[in-house]
Amino acid sequence: MLPHERGHPPPRRRRMLSLPAVCPCEAISPAPLLASLLSLAAGVRDADLGALPALRGAAREAVRIAGLLLAFLDAVASDAGGHTPLPGEAVLGLSELHVALQKLRLLLADCSRKGARLWVLMNAELAASELRVVMGSVATAIDVLPDAIVTASGEARELAGMVSRHAWRAAVRLRPDAEDERASRGVRSVLARFAAGATPDADDARLVLARVFGDETSSACAEEAAFLEAELLERLEMPGGEDDSDLVLLASLLAFLLYCRVVLFDRIDDPKKPDASPAVPPRTSAARSAAWVNTEALQCPITLELMTDPVTVTTGQTYDRASIKKWIKSGCRTCPVTGERLRSAELVPNMAARGIIEQLLLRRGVPIHHEPSGKHRCAVDKTASPFGAAAAGGVRLAVAFLVTRLSKGTPQEQRKATYEVRKLSKRNVFYRACLADAGAVPWLLHLLASPDSTVQDNAVAGLLNLSKHPAGRRALVDAGGVGLIVDAVSVAAKVEARQNAAAVVFYLSSSTDYCEEISRIPEAIPTLVRLARDGAYRGRKNALVSLYGLLQCADAHGRAVSAGAVAALAGLLLAGDGGDDRGEDLAVDAVALLARIVEKPAGARAVAASSELVTRVVDFLGESASRSAKEHCASLLASLGRHEGERVLPLLGKLPAVMPALYALIADGTPVAGKKARWLVNEIHRHYELRQTTQAATPATAEHRGIRV
Known part of the structure; x- marks a missing residue:
């Protein structure tokens, strides 16, 4: 039963080594079912086994059986196409074969998935168990096929017998390879030393790494770590994800990779060198261009982050799909770059840009489907726990090594150490706490004076990530x-x-x-x-x-106020009426800051001194679509009315846009904004009533006195 059939919401994507399959409809006729089976079996037979990190022998046997099954199905199809139609009783057995082949295809795809080598290796026994179940299903399905199909020809009968015998034997005998078990034991040995707080021997760790990956590049570790991190955060985002039984293993393997990347490698692989990544050498023009392309040209103009799903809008500009969809959904119908009106909301995938980005990421050891994205921000808050003693021990050892490199390393070692600190602290609360507790902050502060701009940039970024943790903020302040x-x-x-x-x-x-x-x-x-x-x-x-x-x-x-904040904010607010989305965003922040400044008399005097600024605030109150912006405008004007009423209220009374905007805020705004708007309306009316009363009470001169008749 699938998760959503048990009353739980479906996962965002299929979990590794879970094999959901769709059973063909009961009313399907045998002929189209057989045609679909032929396609499935051919796909499994042609699977690339060279990419498998584990279960090579078992997978090779499963693919061989799929080839025999394909030959049997071909014989059945040839006979059915001649003179003997398939009987309706065949649907049950063919449907079971269809489900089994779907699962086999998914299992082989998972085992050969790029970046998941370590995860598959450590779950080789589970994968072998699933493979045995699938082979048993194939054998059972062959055995329940009607005799009219199995004995339709001598070739079909012989092939059916071969498939059944080999599948039953595979269902009993398939096991992980001996080499897989040795590599898995090596990883578990290192994890056991992590859990005990002991430093593993570097040569042992290097040997384990070579057994797992076959090479020793930091990009291989980065690729695997990116997959494990994405898998960890994905599971944490699911309901009840903190109780997932795989979290301990995921976090431990991630700590193992981080330790290897930090301790075993003295440099960061150069993404421009083709041998820096275990990825397949580029063969396309997009791949060749990835070595020299300017990465800034591949950033989304909206978020300024590398695009992972580039799409083109009707103006010809390219954006990341998630960003431009959010832009359009918010009501913006213009191109963010050109300002032209979008003729439609149609988004066309930019395959050329995607190819270049994918090759660029592969060169850096990060496949495009593993590129970190903002969707995991909620799960980051759930990473305060290390999820096991091995994960905690591995991370602490790696962090201690980094702090030593920060304090005593050569310039090149410090450069790599600051880079690793930046990466470690980006999306994991526990890693931030470890770095802060290990004393990384004072050394990062020391490296702010580095003549190497890259070291300086990484140090600031690392401090930014650590400042998101209370211990990091405390360490930063305590270090002066x-x-x-x-x-x-x-x-x-x-x-x-x-x-x-x-x-x-x-x-x-x-x-x-x-x-x-x-x-x-x-x-x-x-x-x-x-x-x-x-x-x-x-x-x-x-x-x-x-x-x-x-x-x-x-x-x-x-x-x-003395530093000129009012003038700077006025410039941002006055520039926010040009239709540019970023300008409007800054204008909202500017009016919020002005609202806080005018809470004090000195700030109110500085703002009230500019009638142009007050007028712009009124206009912004009426034209902004942001509820928070309207509330900030109301707060700003109300504070001006309290502190500088004699100067501001007469000006507000002369502005035709102020009353409609305030009444609209009273009707549709938040309770707080409505209360301030009502107070402001009453103050404006009171000011003019008082002014009229004062004028009426002034004695008229003799020549202007009326004569009552």
Whole structure:
């Protein structure tokens, strides 16, 4: 029974070594069923066994039996096409054969799946058991076929007997190869040393690695680790995934690969060298171009991340499918790059770009279907547990080795160590905790001054990942790194490093204590203001959210105003009316930050001094589709009304767009936004009523006095 038939939601994709098959319809006639069987059997017979990391002997026997079965089915089809139609009783046996061949095809595909060699090896006994069951099903199905089919000709009778005998023998005898068992024992021996907290001998680990992969490249480890990590996160995302019995083995094998990659290899494989990856040498023009192509050209213009499913829209621009679908679903009907209107929402797969990306990833040891994606972000929070003593021990040993390399290594060793820290800390909470506890943070801070821009960039990215963990933030502050991070925002060699440094400030500002320490640094707020004003999109975004966090400190408001934050935010808000989605996104953040600034009188005075800015806030309130943006606008205007009412309320009363926007917010906005909008409407009315009352109470001069008649 399939999972969804038991009342559980179906998995997002088929799990490795699970073999769901679709039984043919009971009403199907024998002829089309036989034709489908011929196609299935031919596909199994032609399977490439060279890619199998384990079960080579058993798989070879299964494929040989599939070839005999194909010959038998050919003989039956030839006889049925001549003068003897297939009887209806044959449907049962042929259907059983169809199900068995489906399972055999899935099993062979799983065993030869790229990047899953270690997982298949460690589950070789399970795979062999499934293979025995499938062979038993084939033998049973042959035995229950009607005699009219089996004895239709001498050739068919002989082939049916051969298939039955060989399948029954395989159902009893198929076992993993002896070499598979030796390699599996070697891996389990290393895992046992991990669990005991002992360091495995490097030569032993290297020998185990050679038995598993047949070569010793870090890209092979990276490829396998990418598969295991994706499998681990996929299972954690499923309901009840934390109780999955395979999590301990997955996490332990992942720790084994990480340890081997970190400890056994002194360099990162160069993706430009064709021998750096065990992947098949490129044969197509797309593959040849992967060596020299500019990777920035393969980034999605929306997310600035490498595309994994490139599609082309009607304007000819290429985007990642998930990103452009989200763009269109949000109501945007223009091309993000050209601004042209999309004539339709049709997305055409860009096979040329996909081929180049796939070859590029294969050269780096990451197949395209294993490229990490944002869909696992929820599962990352569930990785705080190491899932077993072996996984915990292996990761701690690898982390200790990395910290030693960070502190005492050569420049080349430090370069690789910072790269590994960046990768380790990206999507695993337990790995972050281990790195923070092992003392990686002070050495990463020390390497911010490295003359190597790559080392500096990796160090900042590693600190960013570690700042997402409470222990990482605490270690960063205790090491006196706040000032170094602030300096990196303005002086880091790479733009990406400056942007990531600003993001570190954001995570630090989530704590009130750390926020106050940051705000006491004279250059902290001015540096972020400059990045918000002059940086690229991602840098501006990170600077804005960091400033927003820092403004929870009372003394930060005055410093932000003095640093020119109001003028910088006004520039972003005024630039947000050009129809560009990124500009509008920054405008929403800018108005949120302005709303926080005007909570204090000094900030309100600075904003109220610009009638152009106040007018733009009113326009943005009416035109923005974002509910949060409308609420921020209402908060901003309400704070201005409280602190600078004499200056702002007359201006608001003269703007024709303000009342419709406020009444719309009262009718359709959130309760908080509606309350602020009502207060603002009442204040505007009260201001004008008071003004009219004052004018009426003023005594008229003699020449203007009316004469009552």
